[in-house]
Amino acid sequence: MPILVYAQTEIYDKWDELTGKYISQSFKENIEFNSVDYAQLKNDTTFSGIIELLMDFDISQLQSKNQKLAFWINVYNIAAIKVVSDDNIPKSIKDAGSLFKPVWKNDAINVGGIVYSLGEIEHKVLRPMNEPLIHFGIVCASLSCPDLRNEAYRPQSVIEQLTANTKSFLLNTSKGLKSDQSRKVVELSAIFKWFEDDFAIGIPQFIFENSGIDVKGYKIKYLDYNWDLNNLEIK
DSSP: OOHHHHHHHHHHHHHHHHHHHHEEEEEETTEEEEEEOHHHHTTOHHHHHHHHHHHTOOGGGOOSHHHHHHHHHHHHHHHHHHHHHHTTOOSBGGGGSOSSSOGGGSEEEEETTEEEEHHHIIIIIIGGGOOGGGGGTOOOSBTTSOOOOSSOOOTTTHHHHHHHHHHHHHTOTTTTEEEETTTTEEEEOTHHHHTGGGOTTOHHHHHHHHHOOOOTTOEEEEOOOOOBBOBOOOO
8 A cells, every 4th residue: 555545644643533532513692513622632642743743744645636625624624723723723714813813824734744724735735626515524613613523524424514514504504604585585604605715606605516405596794703712612
């Protein structure tokens, strides 16, 4: 088996272990979401082990689109958690940045000897792959984000995983989609406003294909985006 496959599998297996331990279903501020126990996760040696593995990973060996999608979506999510952990778990990931340099532009993670920001991973690596489902896989550590899966994305199943994530998000009326059939109005996550151009088939068609919800002809409004951290609250 090629070294690349071993390296990917080791990273994904370790990420499976962590997400299985530190992600749980939660509810706060009227939003249903998967919470992350950052306080425990940041001190887990498995997490630091993943960071070390990524530093030595040879990204030039990623060949198929699905290999790249799975790898970089996982990396984005790991990097977002690292950013939050490195900033001592702020109220919002935005607090890890500043007015002059937003958090999305800060150095976030070293992959194969190259340091990437969250913005670079999203806009220069993932979005050019022309797969709109990525927007429901990458999680910027906020309540209104799509839920962080309690498993790693894998090349052989990444599209199915992203499709499931997308459907789950759209069916979540607290942050994904809320429709009023009588008034023909639909309120959507602001993700659809920010990345409208990425949904080439049109937003109503995308929603229908990924949830079965028909909002064609509806007036579109957007839900407020809650940037508070998707953390597990300690009672």
